[in-house]
Amino acid sequence: MKYYDKLIFECSKPGRVGYTLPANAFPKAEGLPQGLCRRQAPALPEVSEPEVVRHYTLLSQMNFGVDSGFYPLGSCTMKYNPKINEEVAAMPAFAGLHPLQSAPGAEKVLEEMDKALAEITGLSRFTFAPCAGAHGELTGLMLMRQYHLNRGDNARTKVIVPDSAHGTNPASAAVAGLEVVEVKSLSNGRVDVEALKGLLDEHVAGMMMTNPNTLGLFETQIEEIAALVHGVGGLMYYDGANMNPLMGLVRPGDMGFDIMHLNLHKTFSTPHGGGGPGSGPVGVAAPLVPCLDQIRVSAWHGNFGVILRAYAYILMLGREHLAKVGEYAVLSANYIKECLKDVYKLPIEGVCKHEFVFDGLVNDGAHDEVPGATTLDVAKRLLDFGFHAPTIYFPLLFHQALMIEPTETESKETIDAFIAVMRRIAEEAAEDPTLLQEAPHTTPVSRPDETTAARSPILTFQDA
Amino acid sequence: MSQFAYFPHTEEDVRAMLERIGVKDTDALYADVPEQFFRKHTCALGEALSEQEVREWFERLASMNPKLTVFAGAGAYDHYTPSVIPYITSRSEFLTAYTPYQCEISQGTLRYIFEYQSMICALTGLDVSNASLYDGATAAAEAMKMCVASVRKRSRVLLSEGLLPQVLDVVETYARFHGVEIGRVPVMDGRTCPGCLRAALASGDVAGVILPQINRYGLVEDHEGYAEMIHGAGALMVQYCDPSALAVLRTPAEWGADIAVGDGQSLGIPLCYGGPYLGFMAVKKEYMRKMPGRIVGQTLDKQGRRAYVLTLQAREQHIKREKATSNICSNESLMALWVTVYLSLMGPEGLKEVNRLSYDGAHYLKEQLLLSGKFEDPFPGKAFLKEFVLKPKEAPARLQERLQKAGFFAALCTEEGYVSFCVTEKRSREEVDALVQCVKEG
Known part of the structure; x- marks a missing residue:
């Protein structure tokens, strides 16, 4: 990667254009009243087409995608x-279809996708309106509340969320107007069922869970948990961010979940695009199907372009290979865990699913005079070796969390190379922690000054 | 074990990895899954298809969609997409990257978001833009929540009935669950009724008002004096805008708005049956810390080089958790790149020309349709840009069907019995004349 300094505004020169448009074949109409028009043209850049192409190509070369290298980012399922x-x-x-026009082919894609997702998850019907995972969570929680309201059950204001949940879970609950009640995890990383019992009453609208949870551990007591929540009239919500290890093997609907979302941009291979567009279809069990028509959460049919991609993936894999996704993802995760657990702290032993969490280095220098290397330093040092960093400081259960998810699309050679680098970094941390603390050394920029960025924000070219 | 193109694992690899882990097969890695849930369902999906078969499957479905010349707008506009854009957005360094959490290897993403924010601020005249939201309707819903979060002890938001139906539906859905009371302000004489607005504000509990700059009838609303009225009542003013039209229209900042939202689709994003699009939001500086979504800021790295980072993250869901007022995480980043490249190519002149062509085409079409004698004009003399409505003398649905048979698509305003037409720079004189001919022949 090479450092390139310009902004498109700095490539601008008055009089240059980057467009072609047809000649105006219409009679010139009388213009809009002055009072409705802007006084000055917007300060957009004036750039020719070749300069635009070169500028953005150079920008792209300061970026790292799945096609560039291994991306073991926990909970993000960065597959090919x-x-x-x-x-x-x-x-x-x-691509040329207007959202209001009749489009039997597009409708058929949605119909087939609905059937396929129902088959994979064990739920009845999906809505494709949500545009991302968090949007799916919000939609699912609205449906949860709508279901209770339809039954005249107006007092259900609480939703139970484990302390290991994705950060979006409590935020989605708050936006949906629900009060979040946190349930603690046991030292084995699973939901404390006894603690859960104490939280259940007739004010509980439901419980949000991801299974396997964010530690990559299967919630072994799921059947009991679902029965308890259903027992007080609550519904079970499945956060599908961690669906990858279960595809074709285990169905959330069979485990007792009533509502779930899927992240098509994780499990179903659509690209993350640097932070979207995603797609977060929400599936519900039969009793909730009527609620789907009672809410509208996006303008049209959701991110249809993303749904097309995801359905192409399902057709390519077919039932046989879909069931292999999880197996390979889980195999790779366990392999990495076993190969590194002597140098990185593994807080909870046992098999993991598609991902697992280390709690920093074994040799973390906590008792040395010179401060040792932290998880952040390990992450930054990885960038020097051409790997993306794992997810760091999440889940919040551990201080130095380092969450690794390899997915099923990485070869043993890539994984072995990653393991070798992680071991080398552990050695470097013991010998010369400053090498890590000053990393990365080979990227287009070194660690930026984030404090100043937040204290004196420069958020547009004009401010700069 | 059969090999598949996306899985690099050979039998030998699998054996070696299992051995290192110390288990006999991959099922042993699922030993903690209760038996009654594991491999119990026989999947009814089809068998794997080859890439060629997949392509043919989609081509077959694609051919079922009628190929229509789009004369509809209603929130989704058929503007031209320059060839450059998909080439840039499909560069896999952009396309296959995650959210730019590791800023040292994400300067490409961070830099285009910074450019995008700058361009949205240039179009709206406001100070701060976020990195994008899902679509225009959800951006309006976020603005609704932001008003309530910004004005203490007020939980009512007024919506103009001139907003697009899908925007009203989405904002009202969010409001219902978020505990926000919604009031509606009717449209009179082609714009959000100022007298009704004044009366609604008098209750003293209004946190914000959402107004369309261009309403559902395509009319450019005159909001002279609205900002004074709304601010005088202690509420925030939100304008819902078409960003393409902002190249020529008076800006939200010039109208006195505190927040501008809308859908970025009109900036060269293909119609794609409704998505992916992007929602944009820009605000006055004083509301920066209440704004939802990601924001990119400029700073320096250790060597003093310009570098870009996600900033002001204390606003965001992963920090605020249950205290958050927005849960947005993934947004529409790649579509922000799409729009940024579009605006870079078009520049101020190109975007102005797009508006000129659309304006002249739409005014010509309206004149010709009225001359046909088949319509009444519900809003004679009112200013519009590229979109307008007419009341047909025949049943609107019948007219729409007739047009579709001839290969044209126009939208309906079902409640009012209007047909809505839109002309962009993509519509030629021949297409417009053919549409008029088709109307006359009915």
């Missing part, structure tokens, strides 16, 4: 994004 998906989404007969 197949190229056929992109071609399908770009087909003009889909």
